[in-house]
Amino acid sequence: xxxxxxxxxxxxxxxxxxxxxxxxxxxxxxxxxxxxxxxxxxxxxxxxxxxxxxxxxxxxxxxxxxxxxxxxxxxxxxxxxxxxxxxxxxxxxxxxxxxxxxxxxxxxxxxxxxxxxxxxxxxxxxxxxxxxxxxxxxxxxxxxxxx
Amino acid sequence: xxxxxxxxxxxxxxxxxxxxxxxxxxxxxxxxxxxxxxxxxxxxxxxxxxxxxxxxxxxxxxxxxxxxxxxxxxxxxxxxxxxxxxxxxxxxxxxxxxxxxxxxxxxxxxxxxxxxxxxxxxxxxxxxxxxxxxxxxxxxxxxxxxxxxxxxxxxxxxxxxxxxxxxxxxxxxxxxxxxxxxxxxxxxxxxxxxxxxxxxxxxxxxxxxxxxxxxxxxxxxxxxxxxxxxxxxxxxxxxxxxxxxxxxxxxxxxxxxxxxxxxxxxxxxxxxxxxxxxxxxxxxxxxxxxxxxxxxxxxxxxxxxxxxxxxxxxxxxxxxxxxxxxxxxxxxxxxxxxxxx
Numbered sequence: 001x002x003x004x005x006x007x008x009x010x011x012x013x014x015x016x017x018x019x020x021x022x023x024x025x026x027x028x029x030x031x032x033x034x035x036x037x038x039x040x041x042x043x044x045x046x047x048x049x050x051x052x053x054x055x056x057x058x059x060x061x062x063x064x065x066x067x068x069x070x071x072x073x074x075x076x077x078x079x080x081x082x083x084x085x086x087x088x089x090x091x092x093x094x095x096x097x098x099x100x101x102x103x104x105x106x107x108x109x110x111x112x113x114x115x116x117x118x119x120x121x122x123x124x125x126x127x128x129x130x131x132x133x134x135x136x137x138x139x140x141x142x143x144x145x146x147x
Numbered sequence: 148x149x150x151x152x153x154x155x156x157x158x159x160x161x162x163x164x165x166x167x168x169x170x171x172x173x174x175x176x177x178x179x180x181x182x183x184x185x186x187x188x189x190x191x192x193x194x195x196x197x198x199x200x201x202x203x204x205x206x207x208x209x210x211x212x213x214x215x216x217x218x219x220x221x222x223x224x225x226x227x228x229x230x231x232x233x234x235x236x237x238x239x240x241x242x243x244x245x246x247x248x249x250x251x252x253x254x255x256x257x258x259x260x261x262x263x264x265x266x267x268x269x270x271x272x273x274x275x276x277x278x279x280x281x282x283x284x285x286x287x288x289x290x291x292x293x294x295x296x297x298x299x300x301x302x303x304x305x306x307x308x309x310x311x312x313x314x315x316x317x318x319x320x321x322x323x324x325x326x327x328x329x330x331x332x333x334x335x336x337x338x339x340x341x342x343x344x345x346x347x348x349x350x351x352x353x354x355x356x357x358x359x360x361x362x363x364x365x366x367x368x369x370x371x372x373x374x375x376x377x378x379x380x381x382x383x384x385x386x387x388x389x390x391x392x393x394x395x396x397x398x399x400x401x402x403x404x405x406x407x408x409x410x411x412x413x414x415x416x417x418x419x420x421x422x423x424x425x426x427x428x429x430x431x432x433x434x435x436x437x438x439x440x441x442x443x444x445x446x447x448x449x450x451x452x453x454x455x456x457x458x459x460x461x462x463x464x465x466x467x468x469x470x471x472x473x474x475x476x477x478x479x480x481x482x483x484x485x486x487x488x
Binding site (some may be wrong): 010038039043044047058060062063065066067068069071086087091092127 | 157194195230231232233282284302303304305306307309310313314317318352360363364366370473474476
């Protein structure tokens, strides 16, 4: 995958800013692969991204570790939030391609799908600081948009 | 009257039979915990495929244990929300198929509601009461004014408390599921680190929300420091997590002047949560209720019982066109199943 951007963030509001910026670049059919250790910020990033897509005020973005898949109604359509932390795999063929799909602890094969794929790696530097790398496939527009 | 209950909203395929005169006749759960253990916390099959494989053997066993035939069943109660949709539909489709084949009514049940009313299987609880529902996937606080009259007070903004238990257990290399392991280990430890009690100082109407992600991160930092014994970390975490649950529940009891509290869901089996709840309840002259251990985690007995209550008291049934829902907050559920009222 092609590296699009790397950024060191100082705190959660930097993460929010990044998520908001990204949300404005999306076409609505991207698959996000979120990689990083426990507490690296995968769910928090998802919350900010989904909120900036226009989440209904009665809804919350919560961890899908147990539920495996959460669905959120946003102004950009239904967003799917998955977590493979405790499952080896899960069939996502019905939802990819038409929706924004975010996957925590993703299986490797997803990267090979012929769809717009964005991989984000979160590395913990300290309590609040993170090093974030963004990679992309079939998402040339993102590079332009994030400049 | 006999009700068959079917529950497939998460990992477990469960079927039970409840008789309004004789009580729970059978309560079969095909727990996948064994598979988890073998694979070190990761189960190899898709949840839905497991349910498909389990549903008929579990049904057969539940009928056999209860010594009843499908013909003797008066209605089929089924969990229709909330949960993993591909899992929910397996149980609900099975319910529809049985209902169609044997010409029986289908009674819809909400998963959280079933956890709460499971308490009524062993004792009557006076209304209104507060319900704290705590498990791997849920952390919610409701006011139950009466059956089908619910008010949502708050829920987790990130991780459920049971999930925090599992992840802390994983950080400490303790295995799965984390709840009982940490509960046991923490009895040997001391609270050597004062961990954060997230959102405990919040004011205003949103103060009944929960957050456990920050606590999980704080534990990770302590683990990485490498200075402390596992049992002490487990104890410190357990003290913090249960403090939050107890504090917020009693804050709500005071705010709404409610004298009865029901704790439900898998984490209601936790011994420290039970002790702290009882201690505080004694002090404040409040009654606190816990389900018996066999009804704490996901099961279909609670679904059969809640379905029976709905069928007898409200007569509510749904048709074959009704669909299971991944998401539905408890207070909205009565409207979902009876849209015209």
